Amino acid sequence: MEKMTMTLNINGKPQEVMIYPNDTLLDVLRDELDLTGSKESCGEGICGSCTVHMDGKPVRACLTLALEAWGTEIKTVEGLAHGDDLSDLQQSFIDHGAVQCGFCTPGMLMSADAFLHETPAPDEEAIRKALAGNICRCTGYAKIVTAVAHAAKPSDDCPDCKK
Amino acid sequence: MRLPAFDYMEPENLEEALDLLAAHGEDAKVLAGGTDLLVRMKKGVTKPKILISLKALDDLSYVKNEEGCIRIGARTPLAHVIASNKVQQKARALHQACEKIGAVTIQHHRGTLGGNILQDNRCHHYNQSDFHRSGRQACHKDGGQICYSRDDSDRCHSTCQSDGAAALMALGAKLIIARKGDEREVNLDAFYTADGIKPHAIEPHELLREILVPVGCGHSAYERLSYRSAIDYPIVCAGVWLRTDEYKKDTIDAARIVVGAMGRAPLLLSQDAAFLKGKQLDDTAAFEKAAEKSMKSAATFAVHNVGSTVEYRCEMVSLMVLRALEQAAQAAEDAAR
Numbered sequence: 227m228e229k230m231t232m233t234l235n236i237n238g239k240p241q242e243v244m245i246y247p248n249d250t251l252l253d254v255l256r257d258e259l260d261l262t263g264s265k266e267s268c269g270e271g272i273c274g275s276c277t278v279h280m281d282g283k284p285v286r287a288c289l290t291l292a293l294e295a296w297g298t299e300i301k302t303v304e305g306l307a308h309g310d311d312l313s314d315l316q317q318s319f320i321d322h323g324a325v326q327c328g329f330c331t332p333g334m335l336m337s338a339d340a341f342l343h344e345t346p347a348p349d350e351e352a353i354r355k356a357l358a359g360n361i362c363r364c365t366g367y368a369k370i371v372t373a374v375a376h377a378a379k380p381s382d383d384c385p386d387c388k389k
Numbered sequence: 390m391r392l393p394a395f396d397y398m399e400p401e402n403l404e405e406a407l408d409l410l411a412a413h414g415e416d417a418k419v420l421a422g423g424t425d426l427l428v429r430m431k432k433g434v435t436k437p438k439i440l441i442s443l444k445a446l447d448d449l450s451y452v453k454n455e456e457g458c459i460r461i462g463a464r465t466p467l468a469h470v471i472a473s474n475k476v477q478q479k480a481r482a483l484h485q486a487c488e489k490i491g492a493v494t495i496q497h498h499r500g501t502l503g504g505n506i507l508q509d510n511r512c513h514h515y516n517q518s519d520f521h522r523s524g525r526q527a528c529h530k531d532g533g534q535i536c537y538s539r540d541d542s543d544r545c546h547s548t549c550q551s552d553g554a555a556a557l558m559a560l561g562a563k564l565i566i567a568r569k570g571d572e573r574e575v576n577l578d579a580f581y582t583a584d585g586i587k588p589h590a591i592e593p594h595e596l597l598r599e600i601l602v603p604v605g606c607g608h609s610a611y612e613r614l615s616y617r618s619a620i621d622y623p624i625v626c627a628g629v630w631l632r633t634d635e636y637k638k639d640t641i642d643a644a645r646i647v648v649g650a651m652g653r654a655p656l657l658l659s660q661d662a663a664f665l666k667g668k669q670l671d672d673t674a675a676f677e678k679a680a681e682k683s684m685k686s687a688a689t690f691a692v693h694n695v696g697s698t699v700e701y702r703c704e705m706v707s708l709m710v711l712r713a714l715e716q717a718a719q720a721a722e723d724a725a726r
Contacts, residue, residue, distance in 0.1 A: 227394045247397035247440070250427075269390035270428045272620055274495060283468075283498040288390075289427045290499065291420075293397050294444055337494045358619030359492020 232296055236261070237305030245292045252276045252287035254295075255302060263303035263332045274360035277333040278302045284340040303332035306339060315339055318377035319370070322386045326364035333360045338374045347378055390431045399442045403449070403567065406441060406596060411569040413439050414594030420444075421464050422499040424491065425508040433519035434531070435509075449503075449598065452476065457605045463503025463597040467491075470502050480602050481720065482609035482628045482713075486556035489611075492619040503597045506554055506564070506577075510547035510588045510653060511622065512694040514538055530586050538694035545585030546692040548650055550622040554581065555649030556611045557602065558657055559628030565599040566591055572598065581654030588654060607632035607643070608724065610716035612709040613650075616696065623650040624695055625702050627683070627709035629662075631717045633670065638725040641665050646683050646714075648706055652690030658683050670718045680711035 227247055233240045236259065243258045255261040255278070265275040269288050276287040279301040306313045312320070315338055325331050334357060341348065341356035348356070353374045354367075362370065372384075380387040398417075400406035410417065418426055418437035429435040443449060449464035452473040459475055467487045470476055477484045491500055514537035515522075515530045527533025529545035536542035558577045566573050580590050591597065613626035626649040634642040644662040649655045661682040668675040684707035691699045 227396060246394070248392040248394050250392065253391075266390075270431060271424055271491075271496070274492065277495060280498070284494045285499050286424070286495055289423050291392075291397070291423065291427075291440075291442075293399075294420075294423070294442065341494055355619075356494050358617070359495040361620075 232293070234292070234295055234300060235298070236300045237302060238299075243292070247291070247293055249292045250288055251278065251290040251292050251295045251300070254292040255287060255300075261302050261304050265329055265332060267329065272361070273330070273333070274337060275330050275333040277336040277360065279336060279340055282340065282343065284337050301336075303335055306335060313339070315342065315374070315377040318373045318387075322369050322373035322376060322384075324366065324369040324373035326362070326366045330360055330362040330364075334362070334370055338370075338377075342374070342378055348375070350375060392427065392430055393433065393436060395430075395437055396439045397442060398439060399445055401445050403446060403596075403598070406443065406446060407567060407569040407594075409441050410594045410596055413441070414592070417441050417593070419596060421501040421504045422466070422496070424496050424500045425504055429509060429516075432516065433522075434515065450501075457603060459602045459604055461502055461600045461602065463506075463599060464501050465503075466498055467500050467502060467505070468497040471497065475604075476602075479604035480560055480609065482556040482559050482611040482630065482717075483553070483602060485611040486552040486613075486626075486628065489613055489615075489618075489623075490552045502553055502600060505551050506557065506580075506600065507589060507591070507597060508551050510545075510549050510585050512538055512545075512547040512585075513696065514694060515547060538692040545653070546694060547585035547588070547653065548692075548695045549581060549588060549652065549654050550650045550695060551655070552611070552613060552623060552626060552649070555626050555628040555647045555655045556609070557600065557628075558655050559611070559630045559645050559647040560602050560604075560609055561630065561645065562603070563601040564597055565601060566595050567598040568592070568595045574601075578655075578657045583652065583654040585653045608717045608720040610713040610720065612713040612716070614702075614705050614709060622695065624697050625705045625709050626650050627706065627713045628655075629710065629713040629717050631665070631670075631714070631721055633721050633725065639670050639722070641668050641670065644679075646679065646710055648683055648687040648710065650695060651687045651702065651706060656687055656690060658686050661686055665714075670722050673715075676711055676714040676718070677707075679714065680707040683707065683710045 267275040417439040449462040609630040613623040615621040630645040644665040646662040688703040
């Protein structure tokens with residue numbers, strides 16, 4: 227098994243990395259590129275905390291080989307903000323108190339971001355279904371769902387939306 | 390969790406993939422979505438020396454509508470199967486099953502239909518880390534002589550928990566399996582061997598190329614029970630298919646009932662389904678009777694190895710079968726109107 231050099235397109239920038247075939251995309255993001263936003267929790271595709279976008283679709287970085295990511299556009303949670311300006315979804319998470327310990331947050335954001343691109347005006351049931359693959363062990367689901375819903379459509383009745 | 394070391398090969402077309410499988414089949418595993426294989430590798434229950442990736446084989450990713458059947462490439466992501474109108478209309482059980490696999494936004498984009506059909510049998514005692522398994526004697530599936538889920542058993546009782554398998558078997562699907570210079574067609578019910586250690590009738594040098602779903606007539610439905618709606622594997626599932634008489638549209642002419650996650654293979658309960666022949670679509674008592682019969686048939690095979698108690702899962706078999714039959718009958722009634 228030899229280490230090889232390849233270029234991955236991460237958050238719009240080409241990044242040259244040295245990898246082994248058995249490196250997962252998550253290993254490379256965290257250990258090679260210091261993009262530690264994507265978290266490793268279960269390591270077997272259950273919890274969703276390592277979710278990143280691959281060509282716009284949410285995938286588990288812990289179950290995707292880095293080699294399989296070659297030639298695709300990868301977006302991590304670090305790529306959601308524009309410079310210092312957080313995306314509407316990120317800001318909504320903060321405003322609605324959707325972040326508790328924060329470990330699931332990057333995965334939740336990436337799943338929700340991909341979902342909102344496909345479904346710009348979702349109802350609550352659709353949001354819950356879309357986030358069903360992400361686990362929050364603080365059990366703060368209600369605020370997360372509200373944050374996603376109000377990121378798509380701010381509510382006049384919600385005091386958190388006016389922050 | 391690190392993956393063990395392996396060599397990675399990325400064939401550019403089907404011929405090249407079959408050549409590689411012919412040369413390295415015994416030592417190699419085929420990597421499609423990886424949502425099942427990579428987990429097993431991380432746990433050390435599968436240790437291939439080589440991974441042959443299907444990444445470049447885009448020609449194995451399609452859903453084609455043909456006269457009387459739908460052809461689905463083995464590497465088609467579940468999300469594409471779910472999005473297909475033809476699958477939704479004509480092979481509803483498959484649509485419902487694919488929707489329930491894993492999690493909506495995640496496994497569906499990486500996970501493939503072929504991978505779901507070929508997912509290895511599972512058992513709580515076997516699907517554990519190397520460390521966990523090293524603390525006791527190896528079970529049958531691990532190369533030993535013990536079964537932890539059924540005492541004194543001389544064979545492995547791992548359970549087939551594929552959603553797609555039960556739905557596709559109810560639909561009477563066939564698989565096209567390719568090997569270097571040749572290919573063969575096999576009925577799905579013959580493909581599952583009911584051997585817990587080697588659950589699929591596919592050789593190491595062969596590659597699942599296509600799934601052929603007949604959709605000429607009949608209505609299907611799929612129901613499943615799992616702890617959570619997403620991520621978890623089913624602990625009981627049922628796929629059913631009903632065909633009504635050509636002239637008497639309210640009478641069942643043929644039926645198939647498949648119960649999954651209860652045995653070493655999906656259970657095609659032909660005798661219990663035959664009971665429905667000649668019954669009316671609104672004959673709830675007949676559906677209840679068929680569901681009861683299915684429960685009794687399936688109960689023989691169940692062991693306590695996929696969560697929950699055997700008693701609960703057995704009772705739920707009749708409920709899943711009944712709900713699926715009612716759905717399929719409703720679809721048949723709607724179509725007759």
